[in-house]
Amino acid sequence: MLETELAGVKLQNPTVLASGILGVTGASLVRVATQNGAGAVTAKSVSLKERKGHPTPVLITYEHGMLNAVGLSNPGIDEFIPEIEYAVKNAGVPVIASIFGSKVTEFGEIAKRISAANPGIIEVNIACPNVDDEFGRPFSYDPGIAGVVTRIVKKNTKIPVFIKLSANVTNIGEIAKSVQESGADGITAINTVGPGMAINIEARKPILSNKSGGMSGPGIKPIAIKAVYDIYKSVKIPIIGTGGISTGRDAIEIIMAGASAAGIGSAVYYRGPGVFSKICSEMQEFMDKEGFSSIKEMRGIAHEK
Numbered sequence: 001m002l003e004t005e006l007a008g009v010k011l012q013n014p015t016v017l018a019s020g021i022l023g024v025t026g027a028s029l030v031r032v033a034t035q036n037g038a039g040a041v042t043a044k045s046v047s048l049k050e051r052k053g054h055p056t057p058v059l060i061t062y063e064h065g066m067l068n069a070v071g072l073s074n075p076g077i078d079e080f081i082p083e084i085e086y087a088v089k090n091a092g093v094p095v096i097a098s099i100f101g102s103k104v105t106e107f108g109e110i111a112k113r114i115s116a117a118n119p120g121i122i123e124v125n126i127a128c129p130n131v132d133d134e135f136g137r138p139f140s141y142d143p144g145i146a147g148v149v150t151r152i153v154k155k156n157t158k159i160p161v162f163i164k165l166s167a168n169v170t171n172i173g174e175i176a177k178s179v180q181e182s183g184a185d186g187i188t189a190i191n192t193v194g195p196g197m198a199i200n201i202e203a204r205k206p207i208l209s210n211k212s213g214g215m216s217g218p219g220i221k222p223i224a225i226k227a228v229y230d231i232y233k234s235v236k237i238p239i240i241g242t243g244g245i246s247t248g249r250d251a252i253e254i255i256m257a258g259a260s261a262a263g264i265g266s267a268v269y270y271r272g273p274g275v276f277s278k279i280c281s282e283m284q285e286f287m288d289k290e291g292f293s294s295i296k297e298m299r300g301i302a303h304e305k
């Protein structure tokens, strides 16, 4: 039994397509849900106005993961609303819309407009590390500002709001507490880590056009596990645990740290879009072997030892 729940939103299984991976159109979101078995799908983060993002190369792989500096490219909210509407109508699983803004006030406006498309959850991305120069420090680095963004979004929607946090902070539990007190219905953690850099030694220069990029994939999993563990200790709201989850065992690990669902991003590149169904059968196999009959039974169990 793989069912789980995120702030009243029911999922048939705990695998969630992470934002920015495949979820660039309504059709791709529907495909991941209907053909690849994801329990919920998150769209790419959308802003008020179109953003071109960074020039290529924007993504490279290294030994233990990936570096990306896509730069939050998106067509802007007006173009994107029909994509979310299409996904909501056809995916058959909860659709999570992801929003971000360059100013605190923008978040309210985007939340209000995206709500018209009726997504199951609104995820608020205040954690992207590769657009630093433009936006200053990500809003998720400061408990006060993270709380202000949460309150503005909550004021502008009735849809459950999940705040996406960064692990690039000294005390993620404190940030989680602030967003919970400000009315967040849940937390997604974590976004990419770093930023990091890779240099082409023949060309004698950084590979990414942006020079640095957010790190994701297997190498960041221990950071994600610790972040979720700390958040679970600090708040009562549900967590979508994301960061380096590639197998059923990884998904179980983040659930045992305290997550109610497992976000999956980079693993789509490593194992293909079928990764969601694969992770579900690997989880079921572990649960049968270990005598677990529900996700709830395993959630946060690592805190009891």
Ligand SMILES: Cc1cc2nc3c(=O)[nH]c(=O)nc-3n(C[C@H](O)[C@H](O)[C@H](O)COP(=O)(O)O)c2cc1C
Binding pocket: 018, 019, 020, 021, 044, 045, 059, 066, 068, 070, 072, 098, 125, 164, 190, 191, 192, 215, 216, 217, 218, 220, 242, 243, 244, 245, 263, 264, 265, 266, 267
């Ligand atoms: C190519 C790429 C694009 C991403 N775009 C977004 C985005 O638009 N919004 C967002 O909140 N996170 C974005 N992320 C972060 C992922 O949603 C996820 O939090 C992170 O990659 C860690 O999970 P993973 O190790 O499973 O990839 C992106 C990640 C990658 C690799």
